[in-house]
Amino acid sequence: MTNVLIAGVGGQGALFAGRVLGRAAIQAGCDVKISEVHGMSQRGGSVETVVRFDREKVHSPLIDKGGADFILALELLEAYRSIGYLKNGGWLIASTQRIDPMPVITGVASYPADIVEKLTKTGARVKALDALSLAIESGGAKMANVVLIGVLAGALAGDLAIAKEDWLTALRQAVPEKLLAMNLKAFELGHNWRENLGEIQTI
Amino acid sequence: MSPKTLMLGNEAVARGAYEAGAAVASAYPGTPSTEITENLAKYGEIFTEWAPNEKVALEVSLGASIGGARAICAMKHVGLNVAADPLFTASYTGVGGGLVICVADDQGMHSSQNEQDSRQYARASKILMLEPSDSAECKQFVKRAFALSEQFDTPALLRLCTRVSHSRGLVEMEEREKPAPKEYVKNPGKYVMMPAMARARRVAVEERTRALREFAETTELNVVEYYDRSIGIISAGIAYEYVKEALGEKASYLKLGVIYPLPARKIKEFFESVRVCYVMEELDPFIEEHCRALGLAVIGKDQFSAIGEYTAAQIRETVLGQPPDQTPAASEPLPARPPVMCAGCPHRGVFYALKQFPGLTVMGDIGCYTLAALPPLQMMDACVCMGASIGMAHGMEKAAESSGQLSGRERAAKTVAVLGDSTFIHSGITGLIDVVYNKGTSTVIILDNSITGMTGHQENPATGYTIKGEPTRQVDLQKLCEAAGVDRVTTVDPFDLDTLRKTIKEELAAAEPSVIIAKRPCALLKKVKREGPYRIDADKCLRCGSCLRIGCPAITKANALTTATAGALPAIDLTQCAGCGYCARVCKAGAIAGAMAPAVTRTGGGDPA
Ligand SMILES: Cc1ncc(C[n+]2csc(CCOP(=O)(O)OP(=O)(O)O)c2C)c(N)n1
Numbered sequence: 082m083t084n085v086l087i088a089g090v091g092g093q094g095a096l097f098a099g100r101v102l103g104r105a106a107i108q109a110g111c112d113v114k115i116s117e118v119h120g121m122s123q124r125g126g127s128v129e130t131v132v133r134f135d136r137e138k139v140h141s142p143l144i145d146k147g148g149a150d151f152i153l154a155l156e157l158l159e160a161y162r163s164i165g166y167l168k169n170g171g172w173l174i175a176s177t178q179r180i181d182p183m184p185v186i187t188g189v190a191s192y193p194a195d196i197v198e199k200l201t202k203t204g205a206r207v208k209a210l211d212a213l214s215l216a217i218e219s220g221g222a223k224m225a226n227v228v229l230i231g232v233l234a235g236a237l238a239g240d241l242a243i244a245k246e247d248w249l250t251a252l253r254q255a256v257p258e259k260l261l262a263m264n265l266k267a268f269e270l271g272h273n274w275r276e277n278l279g280e281i282q283t284i
Numbered sequence: 285m286s287p288k289t290l291m292l293g294n295e296a297v298a299r300g301a302y303e304a305g306a307a308v309a310s311a312y313p314g315t316p317s318t319e320i321t322e323n324l325a326k327y328g329e330i331f332t333e334w335a336p337n338e339k340v341a342l343e344v345s346l347g348a349s350i351g352g353a354r355a356i357c358a359m360k361h362v363g364l365n366v367a368a369d370p371l372f373t374a375s376y377t378g379v380g381g382g383l384v385i386c387v388a389d390d391q392g393m394h395s396s397q398n399e400q401d402s403r404q405y406a407r408a409s410k411i412l413m414l415e416p417s418d419s420a421e422c423k424q425f426v427k428r429a430f431a432l433s434e435q436f437d438t439p440a441l442l443r444l445c446t447r448v449s450h451s452r453g454l455v456e457m458e459e460r461e462k463p464a465p466k467e468y469v470k471n472p473g474k475y476v477m478m479p480a481m482a483r484a485r486r487v488a489v490e491e492r493t494r495a496l497r498e499f500a501e502t503t504e505l506n507v508v509e510y511y512d513r514s515i516g517i518i519s520a521g522i523a524y525e526y527v528k529e530a531l532g533e534k535a536s537y538l539k540l541g542v543i544y545p546l547p548a549r550k551i552k553e554f555f556e557s558v559r560v561c562y563v564m565e566e567l568d569p570f571i572e573e574h575c576r577a578l579g580l581a582v583i584g585k586d587q588f589s590a591i592g593e594y595t596a597a598q599i600r601e602t603v604l605g606q607p608p609d610q611t612p613a614a615s616e617p618l619p620a621r622p623p624v625m626c627a628g629c630p631h632r633g634v635f636y637a638l639k640q641f642p643g644l645t646v647m648g649d650i651g652c653y654t655l656a657a658l659p660p661l662q663m664m665d666a667c668v669c670m671g672a673s674i675g676m677a678h679g680m681e682k683a684a685e686s687s688g689q690l691s692g693r694e695r696a697a698k699t700v701a702v703l704g705d706s707t708f709i710h711s712g713i714t715g716l717i718d719v720v721y722n723k724g725t726s727t728v729i730i731l732d733n734s735i736t737g738m739t740g741h742q743e744n745p746a747t748g749y750t751i752k753g754e755p756t757r758q759v760d761l762q763k764l765c766e767a768a769g770v771d772r773v774t775t776v777d778p779f780d781l782d783t784l785r786k787t788i789k790e791e792l793a794a795a796e797p798s799v800i801i802a803k804r805p806c807a808l809l810k811k812v813k814r815e816g817p818y819r820i821d822a823d824k825c826l827r828c829g830s831c832l833r834i835g836c837p838a839i840t841k842a843n844a845l846t847t848a849t850a851g852a853l854p855a856i857d858l859t860q861c862a863g864c865g866y867c868a869r870v871c872k873a874g875a876i877a878g879a880m881a882p883a884v885t886r887t888g889g890g891d892p893a
Contacts, residue, residue, distance in 0.1 A: 091623065103290050103452060113290060114418070115452040119740065120315035120395030124655065125837050126623035141529035142418075142451035145597035147609035162618055165611045180860065181840040182621035186832060187660045188841075188852075190619035203612035213859070222859045 082135040083241050084144045085233065087226075088163040089155030090180050091123040094226035098153065099130035101230050101251050106134035108247035116142035127159055151236070153229040155212070156180050157196045167205050172278075174232055175200070176212035176225055208278055215270040220263035227252075227264050231271020236278055245272075288454040293444060296419040296455045297386055298323035300426030301356045304382070305463040306330055308348035310341040312710065313739040314360030315395035316449040317388035321358050322742075325751045329460070334742055334751045337670075337710040338363035342370045342385065346439075349383035350475060352466035354430055358386040361402050362669065366711070371439075372409045373477050376485040378437035378492075381466055382430035385411075388444040391522075391566045392593040395446075395738075397650065397669065399591070401567040406441050406544035410489050412496055413441040413544040414505065415521040419453035425541065428505065436492055436499075443543060445566075447522045447593070497545045505541030508554055512536065515603060516558025518551065518571060518582065523594055527564045530596035531603060546574045555580045562587075562603065566594055625655045627838040628807025628814075628862025631731050633778030635663040636834055636870070637785050638700065641792070645680065649673035649703035649712070652737040652806075660835045664702075671711025677701035678715065678724045696725040697792045703728075706736035706744040709759060713768065719797045720769035727791045728799045730761060731778070733806040741808065765799045772798035779804060779866055807862045815863030815878055818856050824875035827851050831867040831876065839867055 085102060089095040096117050103115045111134040118128040131149075133139045146165045152173045154160030160175035167173055175197070184190040193199070200207045210232065216224040234248045248268065256264045291299065297320045301309065309332040311321040325332040335341035338359040348355035359367060364387045371385070387405070390396040406413035412432060416425040422444070429440035473481050500506060515535035517527050524539045538554040540546065555561045555575070563572040563584040572584035587602050588594065600606045625632055635656040638644060648654060648664035649672060657664035666676055677699050685692030703712050708730050719726045736742040743749040748758035765773045772794055776784050784802065791798040805812050817838075820831075831839050831854050838860035841852040856867070856876075868876040 090621065092626075100290075100452070107288070107290055107454070112454060113452070115290070116447060117292070117450045117452065118394070119319075119450050121623050121738070122394065123740070124623040124626060124652065124738075125621075127621040139453075141525045141596055142447055142453070143526070143595065145595055145608065147611040158618065158621070161614050162621075165613055167612060169609070178859075180837070180857070182619050183624050183659065183835065183837065184619045184622075186835075186837070186840045188832075189659070193614075193616060193618065199615055200612075202615075205612045 082133060082137070082139070083237070084149050084168070085132045085151045085153065086144065086149040086163060086166050087130040087132070087153045087155070088159040089128055089226075090159060091118075091125045091128050093155045094223060095128050095130045095155060097255070098226040098230050099132050101227070101255050102132045102233070103134070104251035104254055105234070105243050105248045106132070108250050109243045111135055112137065112139045114139040114142040127162060129163065150241070151233060153233055155225055155229065158182065158192065161193060161196045161200060164200060164203060164205060171206065172236065173200065173205055173207045174229060174236070175207065175209045176229060177209050178213045178225060210274055210277070212271070215274065216267055219267035219270055224264060224267035227267040228271035228274075231268040232274055234268070235272045235275025288456050290452045291419045291455040292319055292450060292452050293416070293419045293422045293448040294319035294450070295323045296422035297358070297426050297442065297444070298327070299455065299457065300423035301384065302327045302330060303423070303458050303460050304427045304430040305354055305461045306356050306430070307353040307381075308345065308355040309333070309357065310335045310344035311358040312336070312338045312341050312363060313736055313742045314363045314388070315739055316390060316446040317358045317360045317363070317386060317444065318739050318742065319449070320386055321751065324356070332751055334744060336745055338367040339370060342367040342374070345383060345385070346370060346374050346377070349379045349381045350377070351468045352380045354381040354463060356384045356386065358388070360396065361387060361389045361400050362396065362398065363387070364402055364405055368405070371405065371411070374439050375409045375411050375489055376477055376482055377475050378488070379433055379439060380468065381463070382433035383439040384426060384429045384433060384442055385439055386442045386444060388446070388449050389567070390446050392446065397667065399567065401570060402441070402443055403543050403570045404568065406443075410493055411441050411544065412436065412438050412542070413443055414541055415443040415543045416448060416541070417521050417524045417539070418448065419451065419455050421541070422448065423455050425505075436496055438492055438496070441544075443521065445522055493545055497547070500542045500545055500547040501550050503542060506547060506550055507539045507541070509537045509539070510557075513557060514559045516554060516561040517564055518554065518561065518575070519564040520571065523564045523566050526594050526596050527599050530599035534604065540571065543570070546571060548578055551575060552578060552580065555582070564588065564594070564599070566592070622658055623655060624658070624837045625652060625835060626807055626862065627836050627860050628864035630733050630778045630802070630804035630807065631656065632661075632834055632836065632866060633781065633784065633804070634702070634729060634731060634802045635661045637778075637781055637788060638663045640785055641788065643698055645699045647673040647677040647680070647699065647701045649701070649707050650738070651704035651707055651731070653702060653704060653731050660833050670707050671703065671715055673701035673703045674712055674715030674726065674728055675718060677726045677728070678719045678722070681724050681726060693725055693795055696727070699726065700788070700792070701726055701728045703730060704737070705730060705732040705734070705746045705761065708761070709745050713764065716765065716770065716797070716799070717768050724797060725795050726797055727788070728797070730799060730801045732761060732801050732803045735806045735809060737806050741806070761801055770797050770799050772796060773801065774798070775801040775803050777804055778802040779864070779869065781869060807864060815865065817858050817861035817863055818865060818868060818876055818878050820854055820856055821875045821877065822853055824873050825853060826873045826875070827853060828872065830870050830872060834867060834870055836867060838862070
């Protein structure tokens with residue numbers, strides 16, 4: 082069973098990233114369950130999408146604390162918030178983008194400093210990348226989600242691997258024709274970034 | 285075998301209705317049920333509509349069923365409160381073509397004002413209820429529900445919940461059935477529910493319930509799975525998936541697909557075949573109470589909460605005594621991230637204007653604008669259910685009048701009711717009629733953003749388009765209010781702060797009912813042109829903090845590592861700004877300008893961007 086948690090802020094495209102991953106896993110012949118967030122939280126609140134896939138039947142669409150093989154975080158504070166879901170030996174891949182929540186904007190709370198260092202200190206395996214810049218390089222800030230999907234595609238190795246063609250098929254199914262080229266580029270940039278993960282294939 | 289598709293539970297419900305040959309669908313949106321209807325609308329063969337509210341939706345569906353078609357309607361749990369009136373008597377009339385009523389509960393209140401358990405409605409109205417636990421079952425159960433509805437001459441409720449409606453799973457597609465067309469048959473004894481006829485139907489309902497009970501004993505919708513018999517689990521819906529995940533083959537299961545009526549013999553037999561027996565169900569002890577009435581000492585709410593959602597970890601801990609794994613944690617309390625009004629939201633203008641009236645009471649309502657209850661706007665005193673704002677404002681005025689502390693007029697001069705366009709049509713209009721009829725003087729603000737926003741952009745009677753995107757006759761809100769007897773109706777742009785402030789002041793002072801229509805389309809609508817992001821000129825900025833107080837998620841302090849607002853330089857986030865320019869309007873220093881100028885993106889947790 083592979084469990085991926087995608088954490089972010091409503092509007093960042095965590096849902097879409099989950100669907101691409103789900104479709105890719107189906108292409109690879111797996112059973113898949115995805116739990117999505119619709120409604121109130123989509124208005125700029127914290128959102129978590131869970132994707133679970135396996136050769137066997139998948140039951141619950143949710144995971145418990147300590148259940149995620151991978152966490153993809155689209156925003157740093159949300160990366161920090163989600164850390165409890167990471168499995169021992171799992172990987173947290175975080176975009177360094179920062180979006181201040183309303184309590185920070187109104188001045189009743191402050192945005193934690195040095196999140197990446199603090200996450201690393203918990204003993205978790207953490208990698209941070211500037212997915213937003215890579216997204217802008219591929220044509221639009223909205224595609225940071227696809228950059229992270231690209232990173233994940235490169236990172237899933239061994240038993241967990243999904244063939245690259247399966248990812249590309251999933252993207253072609255999910256993205257409207259006129260945005261496809263940009264999305265494929267974002268995916269590639271993420272996929273290439275994977276080299277920075279070093280020892281990740283040992284998971 | 286056709287290939288399997290990854291479908292949302294709600295999408296699978298729609299697919300099931302399509303395959304069952306459904307011909308008519310009517311609904312009012314409500315999270316987590318909305319996508320059922322949005323997906324039904326994609327099938328050309330099914331007439332699909334958004335109704336003004338759930339009561340109408342159920343009545344349309346019942347009419348279609350009596351007319352001979354297979355019909356479906358969908359709503360969220362609280363929607364069934366609105367539709368409860370036709371529901372209870374549809375139980376007596378029964379159906380012509382199959383009638384399926386989907387109702388989606390929201391354990392954990394992800395997007396709702398309460399956490400009610402719709403299963404109680406099935407029992408109270410004596411209507412068959414099925415409950416699927418994943419997308420594949422959603423499709424399969426809807427089809428069964430149509431068939432059973434016709435077989436037993438009953439409406440069929442399909443109970444869903446957030447985690448079933450909004451989870452995706454694999455679903456196999458099949459062909460659409462072509463149920464033999466049924467003619468409408470005039471039958472007043474069955475369809476005219478006045479006392480004499482209803483008494484006869486009341487008896488038919490009891491007979492039907494007996495027959496359904498017998499059906500529940502034998503149907504394969506209630507499944508027993510034997511593994512280890514030292515633990516027995518009676519469960520249904522999403523709770524079954526959690527418990528199966530948690531316990532696997534360490535327990536045996538009775539999974540109930542039929543929630544009402546519940547079987548007796550089947551449950552007893554299962555209870556007796558296991559050593560200890562748990563009932564695992566979120567919310568009310570519905571199945572548990574049934575078991576207790578049968579004299580079975582099951583374990584249920586004494587060990588599991590009636591509040592919110594269950595998790596596999598919690599089930600493992602309680603049933604197996606397995607503590608959850610130690611996991612890494614943040615080393616400090618983290619700022620919460622509550623939902624917010626979007627950048628560019630027109631509602632912001634209204635609440636910012638209301639904030640200029642000290643001591644004002646705002647009777648609120650349900651929609652995106654409910655978010656104005658949160659900081660920094662904090663301009664809402666009450667929010668109960670759709671359409672309630674107007675009646676509650678009127679009640680406040682009358683309370684003051686009768687208590688004599690404050691005259692009713694003085695109270696009304698400090699009170700507004702605020703509600704959205706969709707909410708006004710849903711059930712606000714009746715409140716307005718009450719104000720006029722009973723000589724109230726309330727001021728009502730309708731936030732007309734040309735869409736049903738909170739539930740994800742559905743057309744409504746005031747937008748001029750149908751669910752299929754076809755242009756249609758549009759309700760004229762101004763004329764509607766006038767026809768109800770309101771002489772003072774004004775339409776204002778919510779971003780025109782001065783005019784809006786002046787209008788609110790005048791209407792509060794007027795000794796008669798008045799309506800202000802704050803009209804500007806939702807910033808997320810495709811037709812709304814987006815200007816480039818705005819930017820703040822650091823040299824001109826007085827650091828007064830005004831722009832930070834409008835509650836726009838795109839404007840924050842350039843260095844948010846400190847909590848100080850006063851003296852902080854604000855910055856606009858390129859990825860968030862919708863280019864609405866409202867901040868530029870409230871900036872007294874003229875330091876905020878539109879478009880072109882390069883704005884900032886923010887990364888990392890430290891440096892000012
Ligand atoms: C009886 C009932 N039906 C449906 C809902 C779900 N719901 C919450 S807000 C809303 C729509 C609000 O639309 P509108 O009044 O136009 O305000 P907007 O969100 O666009 O600002 C709906 C349908 C509900 N809470 N109660």
